[in-house]
Amino acid sequence: MASKAPKPDLATLQKKAEARALNFFYGKKQALKNITLPVFDRRVTALIGPSGCGKSTFLRCFNRMHDLYPGNRYDGEIRFFPDDLNLLGADVDPIEVRMRLAMVFQKPNPFPKSIFENVAYGLRIRGVKQRSLLMDKVEEALSSAALWNEVKDRLDEQANNLSGGQQQRLCIARALASEPEMLLFDEPTSALDPIATASIEELIHQLKDKVTILIVTHNMQQAARVSDFTAYMYLGDLIEFGWTDDVFFRPTNKQTEDYITGRFG
């Protein structure tokens, strides 16, 4: 069990990002309704809720992935600190946003290249050319992703030869290589077996001291294990937000309680 120190007051915690009155539309359909939610610095925040509640939609607003497809519209802000930038601003370049926030997807999607090239790609497009520098950063990223020891002798092998859990850790290393300020995890373990899932969760625990993490998961126990804060969403609304301990022990909202205890019908 964690130490018995009382939890810090939310007002004293530093924020890394904050959604403010965020609405989102897929064409005419409103998928997010007036979401205001803080994401605290170097903490893990989990988004839970039933299918279709908008948690992945919300996550993908942060790195402007919706810009890639026609017909999507943002309304509201996501402020990003410390420079208080509005990530959704029309004058803000989505490429710049994606250089600062990295994403790990549900199904591991390494490039059909070598392990080394996978991790190095983010660095290459940031202009890093020197082989020795690339080598160092790739090693650092793979170590942070707890994969270095398993692949250090076969960096030139195809990434697709790795197991599912290893591939996902490779994707995490790839995301970490460019030292993002925030990591976005979109159901990172739903395609993995329990052992791989546990190793990813352990990794998240190690990473959170260095980088802010926002994770979408449909596995409530995972949210309880892994996160400091939990947000429960339903049909595009934010129903409850709070310390994970509180949300899972004594939720204030009956809807949250019903979902968490499996009374959701």
Add this chain to the structure above:
Amino acid sequence: MNTSEHISKQYDADLAALRSRVVEMGGVVEEQFRFAVDALSSGRSDLAEQVVANDRRVNEFEVEIDHDCAHLIAKRQPTASDLRMVLGVSKMVTDLERIGDKARKIARLSAAIRSSGVPDARWLEETHRVADLARGLLRDALNAFVRGELDEAIAVIRAAQGIGRLVNAISGELVRQITQNPSQVAVLLDMMAVTKAVDRVADHAANLAEHLIYIIKGTDVRHATLDQIERETLQR
């Protein structure tokens, strides 16, 4: 307490079975206590023997229910109100078992006390009265559990304090008798033990109410004053 249904009917059934087992144990324990006090008042040694023999059942209840709680946690990973229920029940069962122990102790001592001829009608009457009050508390606590009523739980805690005062009066009188009749100290000490046992039963009934508040509200009021309890639980 959340009374709507789980998606898993089996889960609902498991929780309902757990609750009814607790209520059943409560009923048995209440009966044990009643018989024990009756054995003391009436001098019926057969009743006393029955209580002593039946304590085995109470212990079995405790073991079974704790076992069920552990398995429920392993199987269902309950959260929020379900988790508080399971944890609360586990604690309640401990207190119920202690009440059963006290009943057994009273029954065991009743024969020796009666046959000594020491106790006067007054002590018997007062003890019986306080015991009835304690038994009432136990019944109220169990009812509050069944109904999930926060107010009733707080009332039990409040009433337990009143019993404490009555018990002090009785034991004070016993102390006086000990100093006056030192030759009867053995029996008087037994009588003191019975008085204390009744007091402990009231305490355990109050504990049951505290666990119920934990189940309903999630606040741990085991070491809070009555004022604090009322403030904590009635504001949210």
Add this chain to the structure above:
Amino acid sequence: MNSTPTRDLVQVRSMIAAHKRRDIAFAVLGFAALTLCFVTFVALFVDMLVDGASRLTADFFTSFASRRAGQAGILAAWVGTFLLMLVTAAVAVPIGVASGLYLEEYAPRNRFTAIIEININNLAGVPSIVYGLLALGMFVHTFGLGASVLTAGLTLGLLILPIVIVATRESIRAVPGMIREAAYALGATRWQMVRHHVLPYSMPGILTGVIIGLSRAIGETAPIVTIGAVTFIAFLPPAPLTAAPPFVSFEWLLSPFTAMPIQIFNWTSRPEVAFQQNASAAALVLVGMTLLMNAIAIWLRYRLRRNLKW
């Protein structure tokens, strides 16, 4: 169940047996069809082989056409076809791939692009002589390029352009969306994503399309006849490399030429048996050239695919 299981089992068994019979019947028919095709091709090929194999000497490859069948060779023809394929590829590949890439990755999805898409797909079915007539009017007369390698190359390039475009689009479409999203999520621009991920992965497919196109172009007779390729030519186009500066010459593009299909057609239409033999031999060479092109493509694809796996 109360009904006797044995009776139901018998029914099921006879039903399965009937289905199996149909299964076997189709396998037999399919095999027969395959055999028919195979036997036909083998027969044609063997016929060609028997007829013309004796003419496949070194002289055959290094001699020009002649009125005397025994001395006639395919030098001008195979050099012409070779140069023609170079120009065709040089025209069709860059334009085709770039068009396909633009249509698939950059163009917005609206009615205009939908119309373009339909038109391109339809162009693949236009008879090749129509391309010849177009070329005659536009390249030969309006642009004044004459009956040259360049004209023929442009014509055939246009001819196979739809094939290349369609193949390019199909291969690009086969790149999984997850890979694109992963690249974008790392901060890649659209061009970076296309250059580093989409193009390398679709190269095998594009290559296949190019080879299919070239295999069609190599045998096209009508368009190059229409623009005026001659049948009797006793010289080769000027060499691309010269002794004098600037060491590279493009004169060969504007030179008259002939091609293998034309030579074959010319020889077939002569009555002498010897010329028929020449035609068979030339046809064998043409098939050989096509197979060589395919082999190069297969080798290239193998090299590329070795590094890629989904």
